[in-house]
Amino acid sequence: MTATTEVLRAHAEDQHASELAALAANDDRPRPPNWRMSPWAVVTYVLGGEAGDGTPITPKYLGGRRLVEVAVATLATDRALLLLGVPGTAKTWLSEHLAAAVSGDSTQLVQGTSGTSEESIRYGWNYARLLSEGPSRRALVASPVLRAMEGGGIARIEELTRIPSDVQDALITVLSEKTLPIPELDDEVQARGGFNVIATANDRDRGVNDLSAALKRRFNVVVLPLPEDVESEVEIVRLRVGQLGAALRLPAELEAVEEIRRVVTVFRELREGVTADGRTKIKSPSGTLSTAEAISVMTSGMALAAHFGDGVVRAADVAAGLQGAVVKDPVADRLVWQEYLEAVVRERRPWADLYRACRELG
Incomplete structure (x- = not known):
């Protein structure tokens, strides 16, 4: 029996070994004792940029510098x-x-x-x-x-x-x-x-x-704050879902970023208790509805699209994960979710497919 060398999730120092090596090799700034690189290089590694030899450094965290x-x-x-x-x-x-x-x-x-x-x-x-x-x-x-x-x-x-x-x-x-x-x-x-x-x-x-x-x-x-606006959160979810999809070898594609934007908008509105336009107050569920949960919903949607659909993530693929993320308390949260569907999602014509998919779940 041959042991596989693949792991489901590599440690950061293994996954990004080439970036860390490039930053360390071209780092001539002062380093604290036993640090692999200078504080400036550490920030570049976390936020993204370019090593001294031109090696691109991917952002690991999207937030304030x-x-x-x-x-x-x-x-x-x-x-x-x-x-x-x-x-x-x-x-x-x-x-x-x-x-x-x-x-x-x-x-x-x-x-x-x-x-x-x-x-x-x-x-x-x-x-x-x-x-x-x-x-x-x-x-x-x-x-x-x-x-x-x-x-x-x-x-x-x-x-x-x-x-x-x-x-x-x-x-x-x-x-x-x-x-x-x-x-x-x-x-x-x-x-x-x-x-x-x-x-x-x-x-x-x-x-x-x-x-x-x-x-x-x-x-x-x-x-560490929640993302300041919808676009920042959408970008975080897009990057992580892409990375997870590649790691899990999911042969699915997101239809632009609109499906991500809808999931993020739903989470933000339920979190904040008001619609994005500020016109309608809504109840908030018991869960946190974090960015990490939005990533989970979209990754689950990719798996459904890859294995039981045509490979393109659509409303039907994210509906189940969306409902599961919102409804943690089967009584109180279900009422919150139903009210949101009828008062907000149903009234948005471009969201008609999402409304139908959520309603079909019962």
Whole structure:
């Protein structure tokens, strides 16, 4: 049996290895200790542009340049970076690409949940080795944070506010002293130059486990906003859907960008509680209807068009995904969706096909 070398989703540093190499090779600006490239080159990698040898750099994040510059500058200081925002604002996406550009490794990752233990942030033990050899560095199981400290790299912590408060506070010494004590061995690990932490948090989940005042002081907070206007969001969705379609080898095509624009318009109107022209107030559903969900709806539509249609994404292909994204609560959200269909979608003549497709779903 032959093992395949293909993966469904490559890490950022692997997927964009040629761009990272071109930027690093032609970067003569000052670099912080152990950084693969200068802060200026990191921003170019994230926002897109051109390397010194003319290699085109594709944009990874479509947003304000100053916001990205603040995030990158933070990583060059002794403060950690906290990316804050509602679901779907590309917090995880940005943190991965920042880590890939700065340290060449985005895999030092702690996924925060209510069950995340202190060992996930500090260290654990290989108990078979511990019993046979006693406490030693060979028996110690390093956490992603500890490995990043030893290698002078970036550690990523996803959904920090979902981690229990007492576990969160295990970061305080790491972030303030840049040291991780190992009292069982009467030893410690001191961070090498280049070490830092990028954490993400959903600001709608602040009530789950608020950060302590001591921990907040160790972070510089950068708030990632939703796209400012329809065209910006359409472009984000278009780029990501194209990338995902290619990665999944979906032989489907979008009919210009009009189908994306309709999905984005629906999401924005339901999010904001008012139609684009400001004339009609509408109810908002319980979900966030983020840009990430719009990408998911369009990708699902591409799969339907590719495998059960003529290869061109149309209203019938996105209707099911659209309804599924909006109706999270089968009672309250269904009423919101039905009212929106009748009061808004039905009245837009160019949207007649979308209205029919949604109604046929029941």
